[in-house]
Amino acid sequence: MNRRLGPALLVGAGVFCLVLSLLVLTVAKPRLLKAPTSNAVTTESLGTARVLDGTTQSYSEQTLRLDRILRNVTKGTSDTAVYAEQLRLYPVDSSGKVLLKGGSTADTPFVDGKFVGAKLDNNVVAFDRSTGKGKPGFDGDTYNTTAYTVKLPFGTEKQMNGKPATYDFFDQTSGQAFPITYSGTEKVDGLEVYRFEDTIAPIVIDQQFGELAGTKTGYSNKGRTVLVEPVTGSIVSIVTSPTSSIVNADGSQTVALEVTKPLTPTADTVAALVSDAKDSKSKAHLISFTLPLVLGVLGLLLLVAGLLLPQRRPREDDRDLATAGRNGDPDYVYTDEVYTDEPVRAVDLDKTRQTSVQDLTDPESGPDVTSRRGY
Secondary structure (H helix, E strand, O other), rough: OOHHHHHHHHHHHHHHHHHHHHHHHHHHHHHOOOOOOOOOOEEEEEEEEEEEEEEEEEEEEEEEEEEEEOOOOOOEEEEEEEEEEEEEEEEEEEOOOOOOOOOOOOOOOEEEEEOOOOOOEEEEEEEEOOOOEEEEOOOOOOOOOOEOOOOOOOOOOEEEOOEEEEEEEEEEEEEEEEEEEEEEEEEOOOEEEEEEEEEEEEEOOOOOOOOOOOOEEEEEEEEEEEEOOOOOOOEEEEEEEEEEEEEOOOOOOEEEEEEEEEEEEEEHHHHHHHHHHHHHHHHHHHHHHOOOOOHHHHHHHHHHHHHHHHHHOOOOHOOOOHHHHHHHHOOOEEOEEEHHHHHOOHHHHHHHHHHHHHHHHOOOOOHHHHHHOOO
């Protein structure tokens, strides 16, 4: 009973593990590999720019700080994430304090409730939690784009159709999407990332420049560099070099801000983003590779063990005692509760028993015979 039940249990367990491995890949993986709906991220970047003073019409070199603030909005669903995004650009001094007009400083970029720099506020982006692509038309979305905004897709590629991979990546300043192209692989704090780059040729945005009535905004970018963790599509760094211009009614342009040293995330910002990306990568790797592999290998081992176990040949000492002595092989035998280690053939044992009975029935043998035979 046990010899038959054991192999069946092993085969059943093996099949169960194989099916579970398949379910993890086909059912659990698509449901679990998604961008979070609850998130709050603030990135800080520093760079240098040539800035126009509107009063004196002269330029000064300033250190600029760019803050990008992302926070989740409760309108998200199981398939769609909705984030509110805010960009703040303002000058700082060498110690990191906010630089105000006249040379004074402040701890925050808000003075008397008014922002001292430039900001893009109250923007909302909706994107697919699985693919990372924007979902225009979703309730509250203000970017209205299908391009990538917060992250690139799970399994970001570096090659497509034999060419460097290209993804449409949204530019918040212009409100438009431009392609970024794979340009290499590198490591940041031990994390492997793909580098994507692009430039944006000068364009005119149909919106007023600041508070200057009758003007439009000119925009270009000398280069955007986006570092992406490819397994999860998490962005760990965006380096950018924008230029903004005042476009007058006659079409003439005056540069208002030109980044001369790219706006680059601070070391603390990169460290935090890399740490989050490593955690996300570990979870994605567990779901998409480690767990299915372990279950698959375990299932195969159990299945093979269950199929081979019934074919095990019995050991020599497992033979039935009833077959002892066959083929002329001597064996140990029991003779009426007396164990002897001398080889005795079955036929000899019968003769011995017959002789014993005759002796018992022989009146001339006397009572001593019984004791001699061991009865």
